[in-house]
Amino acid sequence: MTDLKLDIKLLEDLCNAFGPSGHEHEAQKIAHEYGKKYADEVLYDRLGSVVFRRGDSGPKIMLAGHIDEIGFVITHIEKTGFLRFHQLGGWWDQVLLGHQVVIKPSESDKKVFGVI
Structure with missing residues (x-):
């Protein structure tokens, strides 16, 4: 357990x-x-x-999966506070509305949470 x-x-x-x-x-x-x-x-x-x-002999095991996730890069911040962005990787724009996002400035470990 x-x-x-x-x-x-x-x-x-x-x-x-x-x-x-x-x-x-x-x-x-x-x-x-x-x-x-x-x-x-x-x-x-x-x-x-x-x-x-681990070791040089014996059976080999592979666990495969993506370690990355869908992401965006902020390209512009509007005077009203809205953000414009472009995609990193592929995504369906039809499913973005209402999704929570995490914004992380490149020069900081601080995270800001928002919604599209």
């Missing part, structure tokens, strides 16, 4: 991590911290994948 709670906590932490395409560092750090106790070595490839290696 304890392991199940740890896995749910990991999933929650990964899902809540800030990680739009090209800025996956927070999600990578969470994966690294969780997986390092099971690995002899933690590696990163040039695309940002986190690879855990």
